[in-house]
Amino acid sequence: MKAGNKKIIFGCNVTLVAFALVAPLSMSVHADNNLPGQGIKITPVFANVGEERFRGEIAIAGLKALGYDVQEPKETDYATIFETLAQGNADFTVHMWDKLHQSYYEKAGGDTVLIKVGTVIPSVLQGYLIDKKTAEQYNIHYLTDLKNPELAKLFDIDGDGKADLTGCDAGWGCQLVIDHQLKAYGLDETVTHHKGPYFDLMANTINRYKEGKPVLYYTWVPQWISGVLVEGKDVEWLQVPYVSLPDGKNDVDTTFQGKNLGFPVDQIKAVMNRNFAKKNIAASSFLSYYLISANDESAENLKMRNGENSEADIKRHAAEWIGSHQSQFDKWLEQARNDAMLLAPQ
Numbered sequence: 447m448k449a450g451n452k453k454i455i456f457g458c459n460v461t462l463v464a465f466a467l468v469a470p471l472s473m474s475v476h477a478d479n480n481l482p483g484q485g486i487k488i489t490p491v492f493a494n495v496g497e498e499r500f501r502g503e504i505a506i507a508g509l510k511a512l513g514y515d516v517q518e519p520k521e522t523d524y525a526t527i528f529e530t531l532a533q534g535n536a537d538f539t540v541h542m543w544d545k546l547h548q549s550y551y552e553k554a555g556g557d558t559v560l561i562k563v564g565t566v567i568p569s570v571l572q573g574y575l576i577d578k579k580t581a582e583q584y585n586i587h588y589l590t591d592l593k594n595p596e597l598a599k600l601f602d603i604d605g606d607g608k609a610d611l612t613g614c615d616a617g618w619g620c621q622l623v624i625d626h627q628l629k630a631y632g633l634d635e636t637v638t639h640h641k642g643p644y645f646d647l648m649a650n651t652i653n654r655y656k657e658g659k660p661v662l663y664y665t666w667v668p669q670w671i672s673g674v675l676v677e678g679k680d681v682e683w684l685q686v687p688y689v690s691l692p693d694g695k696n697d698v699d700t701t702f703q704g705k706n707l708g709f710p711v712d713q714i715k716a717v718m719n720r721n722f723a724k725k726n727i728a729a730s731s732f733l734s735y736y737l738i739s740a741n742d743e744s745a746e747n748l749k750m751r752n753g754e755n756s757e758a759d760i761k762r763h764a765a766e767w768i769g770s771h772q773s774q775f776d777k778w779l780e781q782a783r784n785d786a787m788l789l790a791p792q
Contacts, residue, residue, distance in 0.1 A: 481513030482728035482786035490519040491527050491536035496755065497645075497670060498541060500746045501566055503764035505540050505716070505736060511779055512728050523617050528554035528717070537722045538733060540566045545710040546619040549693060551717070561723050564734030567714040567743060572620060572666035573707035574611070574684040575675070576601070580660040581682050589684045589708070590631050592662075598636035601662040603654075608638045612651045612663035615642030620709075622692050624664060627708060630690040637662075655680065668740040670747030683707055728786035735778040742767065 488509055492502045506516050520536050524547055530536045532554040542551065542562070551560060574589050581587060584597055592598045592609050601609035611628075614621035624639050640647055648663065652674060655661045661681070665671050675681045686708035689696040698710040716733040723730040746763045754763070768775050 479783055479787060482783060483509065483512040483514030483726065486514055486726065487517055488514045488538065488722075488726070488729060489517040489536045491530045491539050492519045492521050493524055493527065493539075493541045494521040496760070497747045497750060498743075499757075499760050500743055500763055500767075501540050501714075501738060503761050504738065504767060505538075505566075505733065507764060507768055508732050508736060508775065508779060508782075509729055512732060512782060514726075514729060524619060525550045525553075525617060528560065531717060531719045532559045534719055534721070536719070537726075538563075538716060538718045538729065540714070540716045540733070540736075542715040542717045543570065543619065543712050544715050545698060545712050546572075546623070550619070557720075559720055560717055561720045561730075562715045562717050563723060563730045564716045564736060565713045566716050566733075566736060567668065567738055567740050570667060570712045570714055570740055571702055571707065572664070572709040572712070573702075574662070574664055575677065575681040576663075576684060577655055577661050577675075578678075578680060578682050579658075587682070587685060589627075589686050590633070591684075592637055593632055595636055600660045604638075606638070608636055609662055611637055611639050612644075612647045612661075613639040613641055614664060615644050618642075618644075620664060620666070623709065626692040627686070627690055631686065668743035668747065670744060670751040672744055673748040674751065727789045728782045731785040732778055732782035735781055738767070 490502060490506065492499060502519060506519075509516050520530060522530060524541065527536075527539050527541060528547070528550045531539060544562070544565075551562075554560060576586060580600060584600065586592070586597060592601075595607065598609040599607055601611070603610040611624070613624045621639075621641055628634055628637055628639060648665070648671060651661050651663050652671075655675060661675075677683060683702070683705050685705045686700075687706075689698065689700050689706065689708065691698070691710075700706050700708055700710055702711060716736065718730055718733065746760075746767070749763060750759070
C-alpha cells in the first residue's frame with residue numbers, strides 16, 4: 447500500500463504543477479485552511495453498479511472532510527459517465543478502468559475537457575474462467591479449446607449445442623471486447639455470449655456450479671464473485687493464444703501469473719472535469735492521493751453479497767474502512783489542504 451501511494455503522490459505533483467502553469471498562484475490564505483472546499487458544490491457521477499459504490503463513498507467522505515458540499519451522486523452507464531463529466535453536469539468519478547474505458551474517455555473529449563487525477567485501485571483483472579473440475583478432466587486451459595464442438599457442448603445450457611458464456615451487460619466496455627474476441631478467435635460457431643443483467647446471470651452460474659455442472663463465465667477483480675468462486679480452488683482463468691482487442695492496441699500487458707488473460711492488466715482511475723479540477727486543487731489533490739486495494743473492495747462486495755447491501759450498509763462499510771486506515775486517510779487530507787494553499791488559483 448505504501449509503495450503504491452508514493453507513485454500516486456508523485457503523479458499528483460505532476461498534475462498540480464501542470465495546473466499551476468495555467469492558474470496564477472495566490473499568496474492569500476483561504477479563509478479556512480482546514481476546509482478549502484467550504485461553500486463549493488461538487489457532484490459525483492458513478493457507475494450504476496452497486497458493488498462499485500463503496501469506493502465512491504470513501505471519496506465522498508474525504509471531500510466532505512475538506513468542506514465540499516457533495517451533491518447526491520448521479521448514476522449511469524460507463525460511457526455516459528464521461529459525457530456527463532465533459533458537459534460539466536458532474537465533477538468527478540472514481541470508475542474509469544484506464545485501458546478498458548479509454549475509448550469512452552476520448553469520445554467525450556479526452557484531455558481537452560477531462561483529466562485523470564489519480565489511481566484509485568491498482569492491478570485490476572478481468573478475463574474468462576471455467577470450473578476447475580471440468581478444466582482438469584477435459585484438459586481445457588485455453589478459451590480457444592472451445593473451438594472443439596464436443597468440448598463446447600459441456601457448457602451448453604439452452605440445448606443448442608454451443609457453449610453458453612456468462613458475459614457483460616450490453617454497453618459495458620467488456621461486452622465489446624468479448625464480442626470482438628469470440629470472432630477473432632473463431633469461436634462464433636461454438637460459443638454464445640449472454641449479455642446481462644450480469645449479476646442475475648452470475649447468480650444462475652453460481653447455482654450451476656453448486657449443482658456440480660460445468661460453468662463458463664467472464665468476471666473482473668475486484669468483485670465479490672472471486673470470493674465465492676475462488677480462482678485456483680473452484681475455478682481457473684482461461685488463457686488466450688494471443689492478444690486481440692477492438693482498438694487494435696495489442697501491445698499491452700495482459701499477463702497475470704504467467705497466463706495471458708486477453709484483457710489488459712488495468713487500474714481504476716479518478717477522473718474529473720478539467721475546468722472544475724483546475725479551480726479546485728483540494729478536490730483534485732485528494733482524489734490523486736486516494737488509493738485502496740482490489741482485495742479491500744472484493745471483501746466489501748462479499749459483505750454485500752451476504753446481505754449487507756443497503757445504501758446505509760455501504761456507507762457503514764466505507765466508514766469502517768476509513769476507521770481502519772485512519773492515519774493514511776488523514777494524511778491524504780493533510781496533503782490536499784497543503785496543495786490547496788500552495789497552488790490555489792486567484
